[in-house]
Amino acid sequence: MGGYDQIEKDLVETRYLSVSKCNLLQALSVLAEQFLCEINETMFSERYIQEAICFHYTISKLICEAFYNKFNPKDVREDIYNEKIVLAKEAIKNIDSGKYKHDKRRKTILSFIVSLVESILKTNFFCIDKLAIGFRLSPHFLDQIPEFDRTTKYPELPFGIFFIYNKNFFGFQIRFRDLARGGLRTVINKDMETALFQKTNMFGECYNLAYTQQKKNKDIPEGGSKGIIFLHPNNVKKDIEIIKKKLTLEGYSGNIEEIIKNYENNARNEYLYSMQKCFLNTFLTLIVANKDGTIKERNIIDYYKHPEYIYLGPDENMHDCMIEWLANESKRMEYFAKGAFISGKEETGINHKEYGVTSIGVFEYVKLGLDYLKLNNYTMKITGGPNGDVAGNLIHLVKKEHTGRCKITSISSSVCAILDNQGIDINELDQMFLKGKALQYFNPDKLHDDGYMIRIDQRRTYQPFVEQFKIYNKKNGKVEENWIEINKGMRLYETTVHQNVVDVFCPCGGRPYTLNENNAQSFFVNDKPTAKIIVEGANLYLTPKARDVLEKSGVLIFKDSSANKCGVVSSSYEILGGLALDDDQFIAIKKQYAKEILNRLVTIAQGEGNCMLQAYDAKYNSSLVSISEEISRRINEYTDCIQEFLAPLNLFDTSNKKYLNVYIKYIPECLNLYKEQLMTRIPQMHMKAIIATSLATHLVYSKGLVWHVSIVDILPNLL
Incomplete structure (x- = not known):
């Protein structure tokens, strides 16, 4: 669930503001954090933003009233809205508690929140059955982030920005042209520590993905866009402990671990799908228009006053059942694109994984690079498992067209890494792709001598405070099952692919910025890069500075916006x-x-x-x-x-x-x-x-x- 919440304690429980107005302030505080952290991540965390809102509660109340005057369909008064915005700005300017540093921080926070309210063009806030709070914003507020040169991080202003907030998630949809398409991904956080680490960079990640998409979409009529849902951890672990105790006390004789595993998977998917539906229903509410271009939902006051032409595509954690649901939801809500709103549908679409559309482009760039460097037989390493769209289809293409010419010597997924310098069994990998099996289910017997497979999803407590990962080693024709201390194991898992010396590296999976300026040296052995060619099957796997380091070392890099663009071309058709x-x-x-x-x-x-x-x-x-x-x-x-x-x-x-x-x-x-x-x-x-x-x-x-x-x-x- 969501994290810190001083607003509820100080303003709701004291009944100073209504629950609805406090929900508005909570949404604005989460939104403001994404941008004020550009100045100082500590001073402008959500905790300090909420502190400023609560400390100057009279100003916060004035901001809420201005918002209501702007968007409440029962009482729209632009004249009063403008008056209250002026009053709020004047009150912020006059803040003086005698503590300069605190005053400066609070002034910055409240002034920026006012800028956000001014930038909102439409909202579903006053819709009766809303599942989340959604804003459509003018992107010009990015130029109003104090003490921040927008062009250093966001070189081009987007065409439009959507922000959607719920207690369990928040998310963005950013596009760079009026007519635009791009994927929707969900960032799943397993625990609060991971969530806090990733949280403040969600707008930046969404912007960079959309900006890359804009460059990638050069071959199609739709401009670039991207959507991100940041999902807070759910409470499934507490439920699991209760179920374990209950089954144990009842003397259950069956496989408790299997029951727990099934429950955990079902609970995780149910939570994921319900939050995705909240986000998407809210998003559609903000863009579904009548034939004359006016917004369909009667409780939305629309200052943008233009129809919005947006299409989505599947991305991380967007499962087939949700693609079909969204196509039907678009029809039900009467969006002009109907089922074409989302690409990748099973019957009425060109499913990316089924047809391998992205990997076709990646493989063409591999072949172009090989021809350019005049390489015949070659070695390859991949990030992304055989059950993944891009990595799996690339493996399939390698087997189909380059059997005998290519050896894949290392591969990694989210929980497993394999190294086999004699060549990982391509038939085994291909069968795993065809059956949709994840990398951790690779048969270790298929390894050659000196090969290994490490699984960070299999761990044990060896001694008090000493945990270990499972590792399989092949020696003298036999597989040995061993355990490795968690710090050494994690280091081995993270460097297996990067340290493996090959001809071609195809990152086809992994989080953005995996290879960056801080760890670029992990891609070198004896001061030489570990690949001659990099074909970026995944978006933003390398940072610009990491690319620069590698190119200066002689690596031929085919950038993501070129190498993996064929997926978006297929979606456009x-x-x-x-x-x-x-x-x-x-x-x-x-x-x-x-x-x-x-x-x-x-x-x-x-x-x-x-x-x-x-x-x-x-x-x-x-x-x-x-x-x-x-x-x-x-x-x-x-x-x-x-x-x-x-x-x-x-x-x-x-x-x-x-x-x-x-x-x-x-x-x-x-x-x-x-x-x-x-x-x-x-x-x-x-x-x-x-x-x-x-x-x-x-x-x-x-x-x-x-x-x-x-x-x-x-x-x-x-x-």
Whole structure:
């Protein structure tokens, strides 16, 4: 559950403010912490933010009243709202307790909370059946974080920011263009210590993922976005202890551990799904609009006054059952995209894991890197288990196309790491992928001599205060089961992959910033990097500084926004099909549609990869990462310019037929059966975005980065 709560104690229990107003202040305190921690993480923790709110309770009450005057549908008074905001700012300015440091901190906190209230454009706060509190904010408040240069950490202002709060979670959805798509991930915290460690960086993580997505989405009409749900730990451990005692006292003779394990899994999933539903229902409430663009929920006062075109995709801890639920919920709540709101559906979608769409791109970049360095037989290491989407499908592709050419010598997952310099049994790994089995269930008998497998999910208490992890070692053809002290075991688990010397490293799983400037040296043995090529199958696995260190050491790095972009391209085509077709029509052509999409993914990956390597050979830049960034920047710049030009046009005017033809050419051949629906069901805004990105990507991939517009290029249009 959520952590510290002084507001409830000081303002609710004393009946100074209503429960609703205190809930508002709690939401604002959690939101404010994400940004004020940029100044000082200790001084502006949630504890100190709530202390300031409670210490100056009269100002806090004034802020609440201003919020009510702005958004209460029964009593909207913008004039009174403006007056109270002025009064609140004046009261904050006049704070003087005689203790300068405390006054300065409290002034900073309360002033920023006022800025947040001013930035809120719509909220579901006054909806009767709300499951969480949601805000749609103007992103300009990022420029009002005191003593903080926004451009140093957030170089580009997002197009829109959503914040959603509940006692059990909070989350963000950030997008960089009006029309945007991106995944929704849930960060699960097993204990409060982990939660407190990760909590204050959630906006930063969401921003960086969305910003990476914006660069990655250069090949598709939708701009980049990302959603994150930060889930507080639940109380399942207390329940487990009660169940254990009950079964023991009753003399239960069965397998108690099995019962506990099943209960824990069911309770964890029930908690996860219920909180995801709260977040998503709140999010949809804030964006579902009538046909005229006005917000559908009558208890929402909307100062934004524009429809919002947003699509989601699956990401960490988004299970298939929730994907299907969300598609149905979008239809039930009558969002314009209906089931196309979420990609990755089983029947009416192109499931990423089933078709391996992301891994197709990753594998193409592996092949491009091998060809560039003229490597034939090669070794590879991977993060991410065989049951994962990207890692599992990459293993499958390696077995299918490079058996005998590639040896995977190390691999790690969230609880297990394996090292086998003679090559981990590829058939065993592939079978685990096909059966959806996690890495810890790898058969140790399949190891070669001197190979090992460490499992940090298997631990024992050896002596008082001495814990150990299970490790399997293969020696003289036999597997030995041993135990290793927890500190040595954790070190071995964390460095197994990074220290293994190979040709190609594919990070396909792991938390953001796993390899950073503080531990980059773990990727070196005898002062040499442990891989010649890195293909980033996972987002943000490396920090920019870690990339810089490795590139300067001669590593060829294919950045995440290039290497794993094929997943978003597939999702974009799924959205196009979902918008244009009825469910039965989509299902009827799905097999052929998927085949055509997969072919396009290979072409798109090769197009950018070749463009990057040509620029690298031409000495355009000594950094392949910088070249990737420049390709994204150039395409997005061209796309925005073309979209601005197309915005006032009616594509169905005969004079604009040449632009409409670009849209028609973009459509996969099997969709041409439904050409009329593609013209009537796809919003013109979406069609124009397709035209713009098609022209921009073709221009950059065909002309390269060394090309710039010249008078000769535009001469035909001047005559």
